[in-house]
Amino acid sequence: EKDGYPSFMEKEINDQPDAVAATLLGRSDLEGKLTLDEMRIDPQVLKTINKIIVLACGTSAYAGQVAKYAIEHWCRIPTEVELSHEFRYRDPIVDENTLIVSISQSGETMDTLMAVRYAREQGAKTISICNTNGSTIPRESDAVLYTHAGPEIAVASTKAFLAQITATYLLGLYLAQLRGNLFQGQIKDILADLAKTPAKIAQVLANAAQIKDLALSMANTRTVLFLGRHVGYPVALEGALKLKELAYIHAEGFAAGELKHGPIALIEEGQPVFVVVPSPRGRDSLHAKVVSNIQEVRARGAMTIVIAEEGDESVREHAEHVFYIPETTTLLAPLLTTVPLQIFACALATAKGYDVDQPRNLAKSVTVE
Numbered sequence: 001e002k003d004g005y006p007s008f009m010e011k012e013i014n015d016q017p018d019a020v021a022a023t024l025l026g027r028s029d030l031e032g033k034l035t036l037d038e039m040r041i042d043p044q045v046l047k048t049i050n051k052i053i054v055l056a057c058g059t060s061a062y063a064g065q066v067a068k069y070a071i072e073h074w075c076r077i078p079t080e081v082e083l084s085h086e087f088r089y090r091d092p093i094v095d096e097n098t099l100i101v102s103i104s105q106s107g108e109t110m111d112t113l114m115a116v117r118y119a120r121e122q123g124a125k126t127i128s129i130c131n132t133n134g135s136t137i138p139r140e141s142d143a144v145l146y147t148h149a150g151p152e153i154a155v156a157s158t159k160a161f162l163a164q165i166t167a168t169y170l171l172g173l174y175l176a177q178l179r180g181n182l183f184q185g186q187i188k189d190i191l192a193d194l195a196k197t198p199a200k201i202a203q204v205l206a207n208a209a210q211i212k213d214l215a216l217s218m219a220n221t222r223t224v225l226f227l228g229r230h231v232g233y234p235v236a237l238e239g240a241l242k243l244k245e246l247a248y249i250h251a252e253g254f255a256a257g258e259l260k261h262g263p264i265a266l267i268e269e270g271q272p273v274f275v276v277v278p279s280p281r282g283r284d285s286l287h288a289k290v291v292s293n294i295q296e297v298r299a300r301g302a303m304t305i306v307i308a309e310e311g312d313e314s315v316r317e318h319a320e321h322v323f324y325i326p327e328t329t330t331l332l333a334p335l336l337t338t339v340p341l342q343i344f345a346c347a348l349a350t351a352k353g354y355d356v357d358q359p360r361n362l363a364k365s366v367t368v369e
């Protein structure tokens, strides 16, 4: 069942090109027109939505954070992301013009289920992004968009995460199509970029040895920091979570711009810092900003490990280690930049002799509140 891999986790990391491809399959035609069969909410109703709230926990909530950037950019609908267990207890503003998008691999996470029930009672429309056919959350939602990652056995989520991000892109493009926020040609171009990502993920996987070697050399590390901006920020959070869960190493992810507001005080000689660098071809001055963040931590002694786009030579002089990912657009980059961080955590945990499929204290689906 592990297809010759030493763990389900490694198998599932390597399944990711297929997980993303399967999630994209059959959802658009050659003109780039999306038809989401399981989207059982009346298109007229979706046109009147004036707010989206994404509800999820853990890794799935990080997929939601990526979704916020894409959906707001493409659809111009205000989008919040909230942890399911916080949402329900704060008297949130939800009505019939609110679209709730829940994200859950298992479809059984009690906190998320209760949050969805609460939102429905307030009249909101609910869409479930889920990896488990027929599970409770999709059954209790108005519509479902299944991720087709295949069963995820390892407790820590990997392929489901990339499939969730993919599904939220499809949802964002569908809403943009319906509401006329993007031209059909633009949607077609983005779908074409998406269709290229499975092969690019495979390229990242083919370079796994480089990141595994680094992980082996860091087996005695006590704390690791992860920095990112824009969609790289949730990727940094996910990189830190994987390391905590699998290798039991203290790790924290930060929005790189937040450094000078406190966390930079943590940096001392030799502190490992991963930095997720956006494409230099992207909008705004995002790339330059992140490069200056790398310089800031390095000037204080950090050991910098940089994930950057192929051809971005500007980061080399600031980094102890550089891992290149294939070119893609700013918004789609998380499908690629996450992968080296998963490989790193898995390899480091394996080097320490831990069971990566069954980390201590964790359960695959959290069916208690």
Ligand code: F6R
Residues within 6 Å of the ligand: 057, 058, 059, 060, 061, 103, 104, 105, 106, 107, 108, 109, 112, 155, 156, 157, 158, 241, 245, 364, 365, 366
């Ligand atoms: C982390 C992880 C968890 C889950 C979270 C939500 O690797 O697996 O953080 O993402 O418990 O689970 P689902 O998506 O099943 O609702």
